[in-house]
Amino acid sequence: MLNLAILGSGGGSNAQAIIDHFEGSTLARVALVVSNSPGAYILERAQRAGIPTRCLASEAERSASNQLALYRTHSIHLIVLAGYLRKVPKGVIQAYPGRILNIHPSLLPKFGGKGMHGLHVHEAVLAAVETHTGITIHYVNEEYDQGEILHQHKLAIEPGWDAQRLQQEVQKLEHTYYPKIVQQVCEEIVAAQPNFALS
Ligand code: GRF
Numbered sequence: 001m002l003n004l005a006i007l008g009s010g011g012g013s014n015a016q017a018i019i020d021h022f023e024g025s026t027l028a029r030v031a032l033v034v035s036n037s038p039g040a041y042i043l044e045r046a047q048r049a050g051i052p053t054r055c056l057a058s059e060a061e062r063s064a065s066n067q068l069a070l071y072r073t074h075s076i077h078l079i080v081l082a083g084y085l086r087k088v089p090k091g092v093i094q095a096y097p098g099r100i101l102n103i104h105p106s107l108l109p110k111f112g113g114k115g116m117h118g119l120h121v122h123e124a125v126l127a128a129v130e131t132h133t134g135i136t137i138h139y140v141n142e143e144y145d146q147g148e149i150l151h152q153h154k155l156a157i158e159p160g161w162d163a164q165r166l167q168q169e170v171q172k173l174e175h176t177y178y179p180k181i182v183q184q185v186c187e188e189i190v191a192a193q194p195n196f197a198l199s
Contacts, residue, residue: 003031012042014082021179064091
């Protein structure tokens with residue numbers, strides 16, 4: 001059984017989709033939910049699902065050594081970022097090569113990078129008069145939104161859509177595809193190291 005940690009700063013709708021997807025799975029389980037924000041709804045969702053949570057509110061609490069100790073305690077194999085607005089420390093990225101995923105609400109490399117989160121992304125897409133937008137699921141490296149892309153899904157923008165509507169449509173895609181891609185990555189990890197399936 002693979003143990004997933006989900007990191008998020010906000011509402012946690014993607015975390016919820018992943019929690020629901022892996023309920024009853026023999027491949028992987030959400031073993032920990034982490035947030036930098038004490039009031040984040042993602043923590044409440046996890047608690048409701050009986051998943052251990054941890055809030056890392058300060059820079060010191062989010063240090064690589066502290067996070068790695070936490071992930072070791074919960075035997076975390078894969079880290080899933082879902083609306084996480086803090087940088088993952090270098091030490092964590094190095095300790096989890098190819099084992100940290102992120103989702104971004106645009107077709108990267110367009111509309112990515114620092115400050116590009118939430119409605120800002122969709123406002124920028126509309127301001128650029130794009131005909132399409134979409135989602136990107138990628139591995140995390142040391143630069144924001146620049147890791148190797150695993151999956152993209154395109155969406156045609158309908159006339160009259162505002163940034164809120166665009167966000168809603170993009171989130172529907174996220175909830176459909178993120179759990180599937182996380183599952184695919186879990187299957188690849190198990191295929192490469194079959195003993196995971198036994199633990
Ligand atoms: C999602 O749109 C995701 O693409 C971005 O942050 C948002 C998180 O939403 N990285 P939620 O917390 O999962 O509802």
